[in-house]
């Protein structure tokens with residue numbers, strides 16, 4: 001399993017990319033809290049434009065990594081950089097916006113005042129027009145004069161996102177942005193995140209326990225377990241790689257017994273499952289997907305589509321964690 005895990009990790013690719021100015025990079029970062037190792041040699045790379053999902057069980061080290069990336073906590077060893085420069089570089093923090101587990105909003109200030117206050121801290125001016133725009137993005141125009149202490153969790157999360165954006169950073173770092181938010185609130189937060197990434201070209205790094213959410217919006221992921229990165233890479237590629245080399249074939253009509261038995265007699269082909277018009281096969285290399293398609297065509301089987309089976313993020317997550325637990 002060890003070699004397989006390695007091939008799933010993009011270590012060598014990551015090494016090569018270190019020279020390019022990635023948006024966020026951690027290299028060999030370790031951190032010990034009172035004798036407990038929270039991070040052990042964490043390396044990860046987030047490219048500009050990524051929506052990067054950071055996954056892992058409670059206590060795995062996600063928030064600790066985020067605090068190091070943000071320069072709120074020093075690593076014991078290893079390096080952390082933003083846009084190719086150390087986090088401590090002058091002006092770098094201005095490029096970052098973030099929402100941590102505690103949203104950090106001021107209860108006794110209104111939504112408007114919270115944004116104005118942060119705009120002032122970041123010295124970006126506090127024009128009513130700009131703040132109004134961010135309040136609108138958060139869907140809070142109507143509530144701008146209400147105190148944050150009276151807001152629901154979802155409203156607070158949306159306001160926290162707006163606050164993280166008020167100085168127009170290039171990179172947004174979000175620690176569980178939809179935790180405790182109801183399903184429609186989650187959709188709204190996701191929509192804001194997607195808009196920031198796609199329409200505004202921001203790089204997003206988000207930690208989440210919501211695998212469905214990460215599968216929907218992230219293009220790259222890393223999975224951390226007990227302070228060590230167990231998996232990292234492009235999500236679609238990992239899904240294909242971990243789909244077990246299985247191929248899904250949909251036909252216009254159910255395959256008849258004759259075709260099925262010819263198919264099953266191909267060397268190294270295993271019929272994994274069969275529903276009315278969809279069969280899933282596993283091939284060990286002796287027969288190619290091309291051979292299978294040729295045989296079906298010769299038998300006029302009317303192929304609708306052929307695709308490599310993709311593992312769900314949930315399958316990936318549980319498989320990798322199970323492997324990690326067994327070590």
Ligand SMILES: Nc1ncnc2c1ncn2[C@@H]1O[C@H](COP(=O)(O)OP(=O)(O)OP(=O)(O)O)[C@@H](O)[C@H]1O
Pocket residue numbers: 033034036037038056057058059060061062063064065
């Ligand atoms: N300030 C601290 N002092 C002591 N231990 C800490 C501190 N911060 C984190 N830890 C420990 O470091 C480990 C990683 O914690 P971290 O908060 O990074 O996990 P996480 O992945 O964010 O978990 P969760 O999903 O629950 O938010 C845990 O064992 C935690 O107890």
Ligand SMILES: [Mg+2]
Pocket residue numbers: 062063064101175
């Ligand atoms: Mg955390």
